[in-house]
Amino acid sequence: MTMAAPDIKAAIGQYLAAVASGEASKVAALYADDATLEDPVGSEPHRGRAAIEAFYGGLQGEISTELLTARVAGLEAAFLFRVVTKAGDATYTIEPIDVMTFNDAGQITSMRAFWAPEDMTAA
Amino acid sequence: MTMAAPDIKAAIGQYLAAVASGEASKVAALYADDATLEDPVGSEPHRGRAAIEAFYGGLQGEISTELLTARVAGLEAAFLFRVVTKAGDATYTIEPIDVMTFNDAGQITSMRAFWAPEDMTAA
Numbered sequence: 639m640t641m642a643a644p645d646i647k648a649a650i651g652q653y654l655a656a657v658a659s660g661e662a663s664k665v666a667a668l669y670a671d672d673a674t675l676e677d678p679v680g681s682e683p684h685r686g687r688a689a690i691e692a693f694y695g696g697l698q699g700e701i702s703t704e705l706l707t708a709r710v711a712g713l714e715a716a717f718l719f720r721v722v723t724k725a726g727d728a729t730y731t732i733e734p735i736d737v738m739t740f741n742d743a744g745q746i747t748s749m750r751a752f753w754a755p756e757d758m759t760a761a
Numbered sequence: 762m763t764m765a766a767p768d769i770k771a772a773i774g775q776y777l778a779a780v781a782s783g784e785a786s787k788v789a790a791l792y793a794d795d796a797t798l799e800d801p802v803g804s805e806p807h808r809g810r811a812a813i814e815a816f817y818g819g820l821q822g823e824i825s826t827e828l829l830t831a832r833v834a835g836l837e838a839a840f841l842f843r844v845v846t847k848a849g850d851a852t853y854t855i856e857p858i859d860v861m862t863f864n865d866a867g868q869i870t871s872m873r874a875f876w877a878p879e880d881m882t883a884a
Contacts, residue, residue, distance in 0.1 A: 679834035707841055709858045709875035711802035716858035716875040718830055718841055735832045735839040737860055737875075752832035752839040752860075 644744030646710045650717055653738075653746065654703040657694075657721065666691035670745040677751035678734075699725035706733065713740045732758045767867030769833045773840055776861075776869065777826040780817075780844065789814035793868040800874035801857075822848035829856065836863045855881040 649668070656665040666687050669675070675690050676683040684693050701723050708717035716737045723730045734753035741747050772791070779787040789810050792798070798813050799806040807816050824846050831840035839860045846853045857876040864870050 679837050707856070707858070709880060710877055711875050714802050714875065716839060716860060718858070733830070735830070735841070735858065737839060752834050752837070754833055757832060 644713070644740060644742065646713065646715050646740060646744070647708055649740060649744045649746070650705060650708055650715060650738070654705055654719060657697070658701050658703045660697045660699075660701050662691045662694035662697060665694040665697075668746055669749075670741055670743075670747045673746055674748045677749065678754065679750050679752050699723045713742070714738070715740075729761045730758060731761070767836070767863060767865065769836065769838050769863060769867070770831055772863060772867045772869070773828060773831055773838060773861070777828055777842060780820070781824050781826045783820045783822075783824050785814045785817035785820060788817040788820075791869055792872075793864055793866075793870045796869055797871045800872065801877065802873050802875050822846045836865075837861070838863075852884045853881060854884070 653665070653668055656668055669687050669690050671687055673687065673690060674683045674685050675693055677693070684690050701721065704720045706718040706720060708715060716735060718733060718735050720731065720733045732753060734751045734757070737750045737752070738746050739748045776788070776791055779791055792810050792813050794810055796810065796813060797806045797808050798816055800816070807813050824844065827843045829841040829843060831838060839858060841856060841858050843854065843856045855876060857874045857880070860873045860875070861869050862871045
């Protein structure tokens with residue numbers, strides 16, 4: 639018996655919905671136990687689900703997310719998305735490109751976020 | 762004396778212009794000697810500039826390229842772009858997301874192209 643291939647586009651949708659929920663534990667639950675997270679690319683990676691949950695604990699304000707473009711190749715994907723965060727009177731918008739790998743169960747095994755400070759706009 | 766950081770967005774522009782030229786040697790010249798190329802992600806990587814030039818030797822028809830979005834983090838980048846190829850009466854369009862790493866001289870040290878056959882349209 640072979641395992642059905644996970645639906646990677648659905649997994650990306652679940653990830654963006656979890657980020658928009660603002661609940662770090664929900665986001666971390668989508669990662670494999672021993673996953674790594676490098677955000678932004680070039681920074682020291684966070685390793686393991688506890689460290690990953692702590693990273694998403696930084697989510698604050700009212701968050702919305704929107705998938706703009708996704709490209710899937712097997713169990714890897716690259717996708718462009720928009721994150722809008724409202725905090726008080728300020729609204730911050732950023733559109734990173736994330737690269738993720740997944741395991742056969744559809745859990746995220748690594749995430750690398752491509753963006754630079756100049757890609758963020760405030761209004 | 763420290764080396765000035767290479768202009769990665771300019772390097773991406775040079776790459777897309779070289780692809781549009783259709784000349785494999787021009788594209789391969791932008792890669793480091795020992796670079797790797799994985800296109801699409803999940804396929805066997807091509808290693809070294811000679812193998813990379815052979816890969817781009819498959820370019821045919823009248824090609825145009827357009828950068829849609831680029832995200833740069835240090836010496837790594839992810840970018841969404843459009844390639845339109847006219848061959849005879851057919852026009853093929855694909856918009857991959859490429860992930861590249863560069864060396865201090867601005868040469869491409871690795872390229873991974875995220876796309877799937879269903880991302881290509883023909884008209």
